[in-house]
Amino acid sequence: MVAPHTPPPCNDPPDVAARKKDLRVHCMAALRAREVTRDQGIIHNLERLLHRSAGPVACVWPLPHEVDLRPLCHKLAEWGIQVALPQTPPRGTPLVFRQWHPGSTMLTGRFGTHYPDGPVMEPDLVLVPLLGFDRAGHRLGYGGGYYDRTLAALPHATSIGYAPSTQEVGHLPCGPYDQPLSCIVTEKEVIRFD
Ligand SMILES: Nc1nc2c(c(=O)[nH]1)N(C=O)[C@@H](CNc1ccc(C(=O)N[C@@H](CCC(=O)O)C(=O)O)cc1)CN2
Ligand SMILES: Nc1ncnc2c1ncn2[C@@H]1O[C@H](COP(=O)(O)OP(=O)(O)OP(=O)(O)O)[C@@H](O)[C@H]1O
Secondary structure (H helix, E strand, O other): OOOOOOOOOOOHHHHHHHOOOOOOOOHHHHHHOOOHHHHHHHHHHHHHHHOOOOOOOEOOOOOOOOOOOHHHHHHHHHHOEEEEEOOOOOOOOOEEEEEEEOOOOEEHHHHHOOOOOOEEEEOEEEEEEOOEOOOOEEHHHHOOOHHHHHHHOOOOOEEEOOOHHHOOOOOOOOOOOOOOOOOOOOOOOOEEOO
């Protein structure tokens, strides 16, 4: 069942929150308008980055219109890399990651997300879906603050943002809780920040 929509707690300065809100509208339109067949290039670049991973990788089960990383989940499992997927908790709390394998039963969670019925686990590497990003490594999501809270709670995890290159904007405003990414992957390039 989809949870009723409650407005997120806002801890950004009003000008930053307003600018992010406008950019979300722009980025959502760009995401819907993209050429979906090019998403394959994002998976290709992520595979090259992740094939040597040792620890568990937190992947993402797609929402409608998002890049579909399910083929990557299967590839990681094939390579013997543990895969986790996020369960979306109430607003204001970090994501919970649950172990996934190709036979997992998927349950429906908040905002139409899906998560596996496996045990809770802590990933070493977190893939972060980006609605928007800029060259400085700032990111924009749906405004829940979930990944910011999650990355703050996992200071040793590598965080890899991914998005179609159409989602790049000139400059994203940064709030006090925005977490930096280790790198951003598009179908065209890998932009590194560490
Ligand atoms: N596939 C996927 N899973 C994910 C995320 C994500 O971005 N993508 N998340 C990333 O944090 C978390 C879920 N976060 C979310 C936070 C807010 C809304 C939300 O407010 N959705 C609006 C509609 C948004 C729109 O289409 O404009 C709604 O349901 O009213 C959705 C997901 C965890 N799982
Ligand atoms: N660790 C935190 N503690 C308190 N507030 C936070 C924290 N992380 C984020 N927030 C607040 O949550 C709100 C939503 O954050 P933001 O707009 O950056 O979401 P987002 O990154 O787009 O969403 P998501 O992380 O779910 O993809 C902001 O007001 C932000 O200040």
